[in-house]
Amino acid sequence: MEKRKKILSICIPTYNRRDKLDLCLSFLLEEINQFEEDVEIIISDNCSTDLTEEMVKGKYPQFYKNYYRSQINYGPYQNFYTAVLKAVGKFVWLIGDDDIILPGIINQIITIIKYDDTLKFIMVNDYVWRPESNNQMKYTKNEILSLINTNKVGVSINDFSSRYVSKIIDFVSYRSDAFTPTYSNIMLREYWVETNKLGLESSKKYSQFENLLSCNANSYWIVKKLHNTKGYYFGSPSLLVSLDTGWTDYVCTWFYKILPELYKLELNYGADLNKIKKYKSEWLKYNELIISSIRNNKKNKQSLFNLKLFILEFYNIEGFANVLFKIVKEYIKKYIKFVVNAFKS
16 A cells, blocks of 8 residues: 655665664654654665664654665665655655754744745755764753754854745855755655665766765756756754764865865856855865875875866965965975985885
8 A cells, every 4th residue: 555645754874873863863753743644754774783773663663664674785875765765755855864853843844845836945054063073972862952052063054044046056155065965955755766866876887986976966966957946945954963974084085076076067057156266265275184185195095185186176266376385395295205215225
């Protein structure tokens, strides 16, 4: 028997992060009880080995009915794809197992969707924190809410005024990483199916962080397919998002290769050039990431700095010359060290 159509499916891919998923679900529990007819929770477990299933089954039986565990680890994109394929909602909100949807937000999102039948895309604002870095992993729900209420967390966009935008590409002016965080994009289920299918296909062709498609197909798809579509910006921060990420080796590649590739695509579809230049100028301030990458010379090629690509992408950005001087100086020091060591041996 086919499931009743929902208004919103909140899809949560997970893998070996039982405690984080537990916290995520604890915030959803009371909220969902009020909207059982309109909202569903989908959990797609990528073959966790940390007793995630037992935790969900024991503590959240109402969520366990939509809990799906794969028999092997298929990788992140397959996990995302599985989650949205299992969903039956008109809209899908794909979040991380360490993301926390805040109280009262689901009701507001449902109201927006019901109000406008023509709406296809919502961008939400969010708060950010670093629970691992700041020893806050064991914080209770009330302690977390206290952090928010006392402004002890950051915010991604300092604009809390909700409104429509005539073209989704204009969201690029709202945040420097527009469309890349999956949790900030609420859109029609069929859109999420298409973008995750693209991501899954790309993951089979390219290595991780080789290009925009290999690490963030959803932003590529949204820009190309939805750039001229009406959207809605929901300014009230809707989630608390952890910035303690597991891909720190790739931060340099993200700032100086992947994001510039996204910016180039966005400019092709009408994004504000001056805003893009401002974002690039901000990334130049983190040039110590480049210096560190050159010094460490890590074996993982995806984390190495590409000087030629950097010059092509940033040569016309304010502050480029000073940063380039630092980089060249570091390469010279590295070469001298190599020659000295060669003579010693």
